[in-house]
Amino acid sequence: MHEYLLLLKTSAKIWFTSAFKSKSKKKAIGTSLGYLAIIGFAVMWTFMAYNLFKDLLAMFPPGSEILVQSSILAISQLLSLGTILFLFLTGLRVIHEYLFESSDMHFLLATPLRVKNIFAAKLTECLGLIFLSISFMTLTPLIGLGIAYKASFVYYLTTIVSYLAGFVLFGSVAALLLLLIMRYIPGQRLKQILLSATLVMGLLIVFLTQAFSSSMMNLSEEEIIAALNGLNDLGLNKLSFLPHVWMAKSSVATLPGSQVNLWANLIPLLLGAGLVFWLTTSLSAKLYLSGWGSGQEVDASKKKKVKVSGKPIQGSGSPFKAMLRKELLYLKREPFMWYQIAVGLIVMGFFAFNNMKASPGVPITEGMRPSFIDQSVNLFMILLFAGLSGPTVAGLALSREGKNWRFMQALPLNPKTVFWSKYIFGYLPCLLEGLIGLMIFYFIPGVALFPLSISIPIVVISLAALISIDVWSDIYYPNFNIKIGSSKSQEGTGKILLINLGMMPIILLLGATFSFQWWYSEVSFFQALSPMWAKILSLGLFSLETVGVLIFCVNSSIKRLELLLTGAVDAKGA
Amino acid sequence: MIEAKELTKDFGKFRAVDKVSFKVEPGELFAFLGPNGAGKTTTIKMLSGLLIPTAGEASICSVSVTNNPVEAKKYIGFVPDEPNVYDKLTLREFLDFVADIYQIERQKARQIAKEYLKIFELDDRQDDLMQGYSHGMRQKTNIIAALIHDPQVLFLDEPTVGLDPRSARLIKDILKELAKEGRTVFMSTHILEIAEEMADRVGIIQKGQLKFIGTVEELRQGQGKEGSLEELFLQLTASDADKELISHLRG
Numbered sequence: 157m158h159e160y161l162l163l164l165k166t167s168a169k170i171w172f173t174s175a176f177k178s179k180s181k182k183k184a185i186g187t188s189l190g191y192l193a194i195i196g197f198a199v200m201w202t203f204m205a206y207n208l209f210k211d212l213l214a215m216f217p218p219g220s221e222i223l224v225q226s227s228i229l230a231i232s233q234l235l236s237l238g239t240i241l242f243l244f245l246t247g248l249r250v251i252h253e254y255l256f257e258s259s260d261m262h263f264l265l266a267t268p269l270r271v272k273n274i275f276a277a278k279l280t281e282c283l284g285l286i287f288l289s290i291s292f293m294t295l296t297p298l299i300g301l302g303i304a305y306k307a308s309f310v311y312y313l314t315t316i317v318s319y320l321a322g323f324v325l326f327g328s329v330a331a332l333l334l335l336l337i338m339r340y341i342p343g344q345r346l347k348q349i350l351l352s353a354t355l356v357m358g359l360l361i362v363f364l365t366q367a368f369s370s371s372m373m374n375l376s377e378e379e380i381i382a383a384l385n386g387l388n389d390l391g392l393n394k395l396s397f398l399p400h401v402w403m404a405k406s407s408v409a410t411l412p413g414s415q416v417n418l419w420a421n422l423i424p425l426l427l428g429a430g431l432v433f434w435l436t437t438s439l440s441a442k443l444y445l446s447g448w449g450s451g452q453e454v455d456a457s458k459k460k461k462v463k464v465s466g467k468p469i470q471g472s473g474s475p476f477k478a479m480l481r482k483e484l485l486y487l488k489r490e491p492f493m494w495y496q497i498a499v500g501l502i503v504m505g506f507f508a509f510n511n512m513k514a515s516p517g518v519p520i521t522e523g524m525r526p527s528f529i530d531q532s533v534n535l536f537m538i539l540l541f542a543g544l545s546g547p548t549v550a551g552l553a554l555s556r557e558g559k560n561w562r563f564m565q566a567l568p569l570n571p572k573t574v575f576w577s578k579y580i581f582g583y584l585p586c587l588l589e590g591l592i593g594l595m596i597f598y599f600i601p602g603v604a605l606f607p608l609s610i611s612i613p614i615v616v617i618s619l620a621a622l623i624s625i626d627v628w629s630d631i632y633y634p635n636f637n638i639k640i641g642s643s644k645s646q647e648g649t650g651k652i653l654l655i656n657l658g659m660m661p662i663i664l665l666l667g668a669t670f671s672f673q674w675w676y677s678e679v680s681f682f683q684a685l686s687p688m689w690a691k692i693l694s695l696g697l698f699s700l701e702t703v704g705v706l707i708f709c710v711n712s713s714i715k716r717l718e719l720l721l722t723g724a725v726d727a728k729g730a
Numbered sequence: 731m732i733e734a735k736e737l738t739k740d741f742g743k744f745r746a747v748d749k750v751s752f753k754v755e756p757g758e759l760f761a762f763l764g765p766n767g768a769g770k771t772t773t774i775k776m777l778s779g780l781l782i783p784t785a786g787e788a789s790i791c792s793v794s795v796t797n798n799p800v801e802a803k804k805y806i807g808f809v810p811d812e813p814n815v816y817d818k819l820t821l822r823e824f825l826d827f828v829a830d831i832y833q834i835e836r837q838k839a840r841q842i843a844k845e846y847l848k849i850f851e852l853d854d855r856q857d858d859l860m861q862g863y864s865h866g867m868r869q870k871t872n873i874i875a876a877l878i879h880d881p882q883v884l885f886l887d888e889p890t891v892g893l894d895p896r897s898a899r900l901i902k903d904i905l906k907e908l909a910k911e912g913r914t915v916f917m918s919t920h921i922l923e924i925a926e927e928m929a930d931r932v933g934i935i936q937k938g939q940l941k942f943i944g945t946v947e948e949l950r951q952g953q954g955k956e957g958s959l960e961e962l963f964l965q966l967t968a969s970d971a972d973k974e975l976i977s978h979l980r981g
Contacts, residue, residue, distance in 0.1 A: 478830030482819065489818040489859075559814040563872070565780045566810070567831050568803035722799050723781035 159269050163277035171285075189654060198292035205300025213304060225415060228301070232404040239294040239319070240326050240400050247286045248330050254282035255331060256338060256448055265445070275440035276433075283327040287320060295319060298407055311410040314418060318406035318425060325399050325429040328436040335440060338447030363502055399428055475569060479577035486556070487549070487581060496548040497589045500541040504593040507537055512602045528674035530604035534597055535611055536667035542590035542615070543622040543663050547655035550582020550626035554634045554720075561636050561727070571717035575631070575710065583623045590615040618666050621702040622659060624709035629655055631713040634720070634727045662705075669698045731756055732777060732883055732914055736786035739772050739938075746772045748938040749786065754916055754931075756882070759909040761929035762918040765967055769938040770918040771811060771887055777916070778808050778885045790883050804832065807881035811888045811918075813868035817861035821852060821871060824860065825878055832879035839878055846874040849900055865892040873901065877908075884908060886917040890924060902928055926959040936967045 216224050255278055264274045295315065302311050402425035409418035511534065554574075557564055564574070594615055597605050605611060673694035676682040682690070719725040732754040739747040747769040754760045764770045775781035777788045779799035788795040795802040816824055829839035847853040850870040855863075860871065869892050876884060884905070890898040906928060909915050919925055925932055926946055934942040934949075942949055949962050957965075964973070 475831045475833065478827050481830075482816070482823075482827050485823060486816070486818050559812060560816055562780060562810050562812075563808075563814060563875075566778055566803065566806065566808035567828075568800045569831065570800055722779060723775060 159273040160276050160280075163264075163269070163274065164280060167277065167281045171281075193657070194292055198296050201292065201296035202300045202303070205297040206303045207300075209301045209304035221413065225413070228411070229404060229408055229416065232298070232301075232408045233401060235294065235297055236319075236322065236400045236403040236407075239290075239403075240322065242290065242294070243286065243323065243326050244330055247290075247327065248334070250286055251279070251282055251327065251330055252334055254278050255334065255444075261448065265448070270441070271444050272437045272441040275444050276437040279327065279331050279433075279437070283323050286327070287323045291319070301408075302411070305411050307411050311407075314410050314422065315407040318403050318422060321422075321425045321429040322399065322403040325425070325432050328429070328432040332432075332436040332439065335436070335443045335447055339443065399425060402428070476573045476577060479569070479573055480580055483553075483577050483581035484584075487585060494585075496545045497585055500545045500589050501592060501596070504538065504541045505596050507541075508534075508597045508600045508603050511597075511604075512600050527604060528671065531606050532667060532671035532674065534603060534605050535614060536663065536670075538590055538593040538597060538611075538615060539618050539622070539666070540660075540663050542586050542593055542619055543659055544656055545589055546582060546586045546619075546623050546626040547659065549585050550579070550623045551630050551655045552638060553578040553582045553627050554630045555636060555638045558636050558639070561634075565721055565723065569721065571714045571721055574717050574721070575627070575714050578631070579624065579627050579710075582627050583620065586619050586623055587616065590619050614670065617699075617702050618663075621666075621705040621709075622662065624706050624713075625659065625662065626655060628709035628713045629658070631716050631720070636727060666698065666701060669701055670694060672697070731791055732760075732916055733789045734773070734777060734786070735788075737773065737776055737783050737788055738785040739769075739776060739781065740784045745938050747776070747783075747935075750935070750938075750940045751786075752933060752940065752943050754914050756914050757909055757912045758930045759905060759915045759928055760917065761925035761932045762916065762935065763920075763922065763925055763932055763963060764918075764935040768935045768967075770935060773935065774885050774887050774916070774918060778806050779803050780808075805882040807876035807879065807884045809869075809872050809876045809884075809886040809889050811891070813865060813872045813892065815860040815863060815868050815871050818859060820859055821847075821856040824871065825856075825875060828875045828878055834879050838880075842878050842880065843874065846877060849904075850874065850897060866894060866897065869893055870897060877904075881913070883914045884916065886915070888919060889917060890919070890921065922959045922963055932959070934963065934966055941966055 212227075213224065255275065258278065261274075261278075265271070298315050299312065301307075302315070305311075402421040405416045405421040406418060406425055408414055409416040409421060554561075591612070594605075594608070594611055597603050598608065598611075606614075671694070673687070673691040676685055676690045676694075685693070716725070720727055732752075734753075735751050737747055737750045738745070750769075750773060762770050762773065772781065776783045777790070777795065779795045779802055783796060790802045791805045793802040793805065816827075819827070825839070825843045826836075829836065829843075844853070847856060850873075852867065852870060852874070855867070860868070863871065869889075873886075873889065876886075886905070889901055889905075893901065902924065905915050905917065909930070917925075917929075929946070931943065931945050932949065933940060942952065944952070946959055946962070949959070949966075950956060953962050953965055955962075955965070
């Protein structure tokens, strides 16, 4: 126990120092902004959940308390089930990284500490961090429910305790599975499987939540109550032997007027969590070392496992083409980047679909002119989705070099060659996303959109400017410590979040400038303008903004790269 | 040829390299020695165009690294101290990439690559993604990438670290052969036996200052005593307290 607590104390100290004690002012500001963004999201989710539950409770006619309670319980069970699924499929990769890829494991395992204590401390640390990082998504709906119900402090306490216990229980099961799997599947292969499973799960979650919100959009009160009745008919409440039901029941048991027995659910949940954690850590004493060892083992044998086409590349002899080819090969083989693009396309697809549902059966004929505002909004929604994928790809274009940056510096490379290859690397996937999005909007009937002869150039030009900002920001503040696709790379996530926040006003500005020709007459200051002049001003300003941004970012980036390539300026992690 | 004139590098208030001057001629194998943090890697970085000096000048084959880094780098092959590779590329793709960057004829590059791949026993792994490579395989990959364009000057920062004895021996033989052919080889190492065995001349740097440059024999004469390079190195770089500790440990 002493060893376990000592390790936990050290981990907590390291985590606290890296999270809150920063010597660099810039890093401290970045970290604070990141935390503020998370808190902002949590407050937003809570508020949304509160409104949803408040409206839902108001829908039920008086005297239907039993139906209300069983409906709330069914929703709570769906939430706990979703949390567990999320933990199993997304959190599994994080658990794998903590248990089998932590850089300090070599050191710890070489000390006379007992393996099961090291394992238990690492498992506790990673479950705690997963709980903290996803609780703003999973617990906020329940907090919103509590506020809607005017629940007491005990409700919030039991909710947190039951979710923590659920995390320990299912996290320990996941760790146990990993312990067994690591004995038989090589580390690299398991990593690929986990990454793919995580990304597929992520896409599925995006798809299902979009489909859910799309189907809920036009439901009447009667239809919502009927849907909740249907949920009750599934009989989820009767599965009282399943831990996720204990989680759900423990959390709603202390709501005012609840008929659920708290102790009958919380005690088995706590006992189950403790028992599975004890079992997993006890087994780790026998299983962990061999699994960890096989994970560290690099396939140095002559068996060819991860193989790609052996077809030789036709050489061009041009450094630019060589750089570009390298970038594109990377893009092709980096699932994390394609994942972001796929998410953008799914959201865009549902946005267009909902748009169509909002105006069903109204085909746009020649006699009817669609609203210019609708056309502009739709066009800039496409830009928003495609532009927001940029930070994941273009916003890490240079940082992605990681420790290879030193190798890159030693090559006789012109800064322009590096810039344009990085720029095209970032621009191509976003342009592809933008154009596919445009086609989705174009082919879904009833969606207001400018003719393709206007929409395509606007998407091409605007994305060219937006992506140049992404690439510029990364070249100006590269961070070669970032690990792409790693769940532990908080620096990468923070950087993407900051660029995204910075991009939104720019996309809005571009949208507002382009659509100025249609909204100028609403503002008294511009009413004197003739439509012709408004159009000239609108398009002129739009061109100036995009071309100006592009020229500034290109020139500034190339100058900065010249300094970076010769080591004249410091870069994080270089 | 490598030339350093009054090469200086400051990191804030800390002077990492202090007015270091020397020349390394073609056909020479030069070993750069020094304790940890003495300024070896910083000097190599400045000579190979990875770091701009605070003062002074570095040139490679009479091309100024400071003023014309891209041109100077065309003459250089560089093996960094940490063997990093592009995980998502295969070895073949990586070597093609390097060959194209140096704009060398594809057939020639393939021929050179083929020989080295065979020597380092990587020829049947060249279509595997490098993400599965071991430390030693990555180090070999870095060495092949540095040699593929047949450079005039080769910089190697701790080249034998992580290599098995056979590969380390091969590296040593290859470096000797390259020097014989007239290339300039500049190598930093902590393994003094390697320096003693291979180097035509050695340079010893301590706290950013060049303490000695010359042959091992000249070092012996300068120190006025016989002994291995290790003993001479310690004599030159160890403080009085360190010397006392060493003699105490040796009984």
